[in-house]
Amino acid sequence: MIFIKRRKSSYIYLIIHSIVAILLVSVYVNRFITPKDFPYFGIVALIFPILVLLHLLFTFVWLIKKEMIFIPFLLLTFLLLFPVKKYIHFGNQKNLSLLNESDKKEELKVLTYNLRYANGNRDLESLEKFIKSKDVDVAFFQEIYTRQWRSKEVFLVDRYNAVFDLVGISSKYPIIDKQKIILPDQGYACMADILKGSDTIRCINIYLEPMYLNKSLFKFSKIDEAKDQTKIVTEKLVNGFKKHQKQLELLTKYIRESPHPTIVCGDMNSVPLSYEYFTMLNENLIDVFETKGQGLGLSFYDYFYPIRIDYIFTNNKFMPISCYVDRTVHFSDHYPVFATMKLNP
Structure with a gap:
């Protein structure tokens, strides 16, 4: 009887782990x-x-139980490293101190940061000092x-700025052309x-539709409450994905048609593998x-969940040198993301 119970529990455990594994693999369907x-x-x-953590936990249990099913799940673990x-990134970054002077002159230091409107002029002044x-x-x-931003006494007045609605680009180098990209709904670019x-670099700043979630949706005391709020969260996410x-x-047309080396940055309100x-x-x-990342890439921390939604992308005309998220900065509910790169010869 005990043997039958153990066998039954193993089957249930295997079914749950298999569902987790299928979900992990299915995320790549988002490409198509x-x-x-x-x-x-x-x-x-x-x-x-969460699925990765569950998979690692289940795989460890199979190992402890010395079950042969451990082997295929272990192989899946290696595939998850990519x-x-x-x-999270543990290396592959060049030592910036080893770059020669000519390389440093060719460097381009890039920052992307969702400010969440900044809390008044005092924070803007502090932010300006930080950027400098x-x-x-x-x-x-x-x-x-x-x-x-447009106030001449407030923000980055000694730089070249292109500002449209809730998004803006600020540059040490001259801006020779700028344009608002009109997106449907509540997207901005x-x-x-x-x-x-002698090089012209095209910079595209994006802020995709927010999901309009708030912390109260994740607080509940009854099962019925949890069901209702889960339904609301799901609907908000689904609507956001469609938008x-x-x-x-629209945005990809501007990226595709760019005749210049291109940098695309911003808050996509979506995670990797989406x-x-x-x-x-x-x-x-x-x-x-x-x-070329270093450390954790998580850039949004307000919900106490590991979310990376702020990105720096380039086309192959750039050579990335380094990238990191600065978690010591708290002007917003996002962390700033920094990258260093240079144009390929």
Whole structure:
């Protein structure tokens, strides 16, 4: 009787682990299936870190129990090392101190940062000092009041700025052309061509539709409450994914038609392995953090859940040197993301 119970529990455990494994693999379907066709794979991408932890826990239990099923699950673990690099990176970064002077002159230091409107002029002044201390060449900002930025006594007045609605680009180098990119619903984007020496660099700043979630949706005391709020959260996410698809259909045209070396930065309100993320990669862009990142790439911390939604992408005309998230800075509920790169010869 005890043997039968053990066997039954092993089968249940195997079924649960197999479902977790299938979900982990299914996240790659986001490369091919749009939110319009089936938006729920976006939710799988969102819970990917939880699924990885569950998989590792289950695999460890199989090992302790000395079950042969451990082997295929262990192989899956090795395959997961590739997508995990989109969240955490342990190396592959050049030592910046070893770069010679000519290389340093060719460097381009980039920052992307969702400011969440900044809390008044005092924070803007502190932020300005911070940007100058980091010697940032090009800064991409999202969720900043246009009226704050345009005030001649407030923000980055000694730089070249292109500001449209809630997004803006600030550059040490001359901006020779700038344009607002009109997106449907509550998405925002802009574009600026920057002249660095004899090179023109196209910068595209994006802020995709927010999901309009709030912390109260994750607080409940009854099962019925949990069901209702789960339904609300799911609907908000699904609607957001569908709106992102429409916004990206417009944005990708600007990326594809760019005649210049291109940098695409911003808050995509979507995680790695999502449809939105794969759309960027499908445009032959490089995720700089995945290529040359260091440490954790998590950039949004307000919900106490490991979320990476702020990105720096480039086309192959740039050589990424380094990328990291600065978690010591608290002007917003996002952390700033920094990258250093240079143009390929």
